[in-house]
Amino acid sequence: MYSRTYTFSQLQGSIWGFVVGDALGVPVEFEPRVVLKSFPVKHMRGYGTHKQPQGTWSDDSSLLFCTMESLCQGYNLQDMAKKFIEWYRNGLWTPYGQVFDVGNTTRNGILNLEKGNLVHEATLNDERSIGNGSLMRILPIVFWVSKMSINERFEIIKQVSSLTHAHLRSVLACFIYVEFMWQLIENKTLRKAYENTQLLVNDFCDRQYFLKAEAKHFHRILQEDISKYKESEISSTGYVVHTLEAALWSFFTGNNYEEVTTLAVNLGDDTDTTGAIAGSMAGLYYGLDSIPEDWRDVIARKMDILFLIEKFYHALNK
Ligand SMILES: [Mg+2]
Numbered sequence: 001m002y003s004r005t006y007t008f009s010q011l012q013g014s015i016w017g018f019v020v021g022d023a024l025g026v027p028v029e030f031e032p033r034v035v036l037k038s039f040p041v042k043h044m045r046g047y048g049t050h051k052q053p054q055g056t057w058s059d060d061s062s063l064l065f066c067t068m069e070s071l072c073q074g075y076n077l078q079d080m081a082k083k084f085i086e087w088y089r090n091g092l093w094t095p096y097g098q099v100f101d102v103g104n105t106t107r108n109g110i111l112n113l114e115k116g117n118l119v120h121e122a123t124l125n126d127e128r129s130i131g132n133g134s135l136m137r138i139l140p141i142v143f144w145v146s147k148m149s150i151n152e153r154f155e156i157i158k159q160v161s162s163l164t165h166a167h168l169r170s171v172l173a174c175f176i177y178v179e180f181m182w183q184l185i186e187n188k189t190l191r192k193a194y195e196n197t198q199l200l201v202n203d204f205c206d207r208q209y210f211l212k213a214e215a216k217h218f219h220r221i222l223q224e225d226i227s228k229y230k231e232s233e234i235s236s237t238g239y240v241v242h243t244l245e246a247a248l249w250s251f252f253t254g255n256n257y258e259e260v261t262t263l264a265v266n267l268g269d270d271t272d273t274t275g276a277i278a279g280s281m282a283g284l285y286y287g288l289d290s291i292p293e294d295w296r297d298v299i300a301r302k303m304d305i306l307f308l309i310e311k312f313y314h315a316l317n318k
Pocket residue numbers: 058059060101272273
């Protein structure tokens with residue numbers, strides 16, 4: 001019944017859109033919006049916050065690639081955890097062999113994985129740990145769950161998020177994102193994709209008593225129309241609700257890949273993650289060719305990424 005399909009080019013568009021958006025944000029991560037107003041990002045820059053050359057992607061893309069590589073061998077949380085540890089300890093899927101950026105909850109989550117626990121239980125009820133650290137690596141799961149029912153999709157998303165971020169708000173943010181990406185894959189208009197996502201997610205949350213309270217935190221996305229808000233009403237911190245709001249707002253406000261990602265990055269604060277999430281939506285919707293070629297050309301380990309995307313596609317479509 002659930003035989004939804006995606007094309008190789010949709011997969012490419014979303015992954016490259018993500019990585020390029022991440023790299024666009026890296027040099028200005030943590031910059032406040034007011035600073036970027038007078039010095040906005042308009043093209044791929046180098047150095048800045050992390051003193052990394054042009055085209056350097058961050059932990060967001062590293063953990064995304066680790067997830068993809070793990071899924072090439074099938075769905076195995078233990079293996080996924082092993083790859084995250086390998087990234088943190090030995091620089092697996094880093095641009096130049098070094099980890100230069102890691103969020104607190106992700107770091108603590110990985111230390112917990114090293115003890116053999118596949119759920120970061122400390123985050124279950126901790127309001128301070130509702131960051132975007134699982135949202136920023138969930139994109140490969142969009143493709144993994146293509147043949148699953150909504151209940152199964154939610155369960156997989158919950159498990160994968162909980163490796164580092166077990167709070168239901170982080171899980172729900174990932175779920176809304178995955179459902180929205182599917183609506184885009186199915187070639188809906190932006191409006192239709194958004195409306196369908198609201199219907200599907202609201203209906204699902206209504207039927208799951210444990211999600212009802214959490215869904216309220218997403219009311220600007222799920223009950224209202226996030227695209228109608230003014231820029232001044234959109235926050236772009238590392239709080240997962242802010243990240244999802246900011247990414248959707250940028251995606252609806254911009255008219256092409258370049259506009260969407262520069263809007264997202266110039267919101268300031270958690271620029272790499274906002275840029276990456278908004279970039280994945282724009283790359284999927286407008287296509288790979290919409291991503292400026294000179295932005296893609298400078299991306300670190302371009303060939304490795306190309307091969308990984310091919311390997312991932314073939315592994316999932318055998
Ligand atoms: Mg990052």
